[in-house]
Amino acid sequence: MIYPIVKYGDSVLETPATPVREFDPKLHKLVEDMFESMYAAHGVGLAAPQIGISKRIAVIDVTFKEDPQAKLVLINPEIIHSEGRQSQNEGCLSIPEFRESVTRARKVTVRAQDIDGNWFERSGEDLLARALLHETDHLNGKLYISHLSALKRDLMKRKIRKLMKAGQW
């Protein structure tokens, strides 16, 4: 099932999500649907709040279907190490049409549970590090615009409000 993507302005995106405790078939189905929804929206990462479900679940595929091994499911993830710095343009499926340069760590390690509840650690660099940070932020109710300067953020919010008023958001 493909879920519609929740857009900026919905409070679910700015609410810290709840930990997952049940690793049951319903969770398996939800994760499958999240990958399907992410690919349908042409994204490389998706967090459950972005489909209106306030739970600590994220999916990532920085290769966008190229490498099945790259599919990553993160349940209850936490960034446990980060180092270095990188600045790249970043976007978000919940803030369509906008992209801004965001400075983040260049290398991170995340600790998370897999779909069966087993804890694992995974390190990533560059785009994967960015995706791990971006999606973990989502689960903490944080959007990438919170990493921008106040000036850039306010300008973006003004543009979005205009789009909302025009019924184009």
Ligand code: NI
């Ligand atoms: Ni996002």
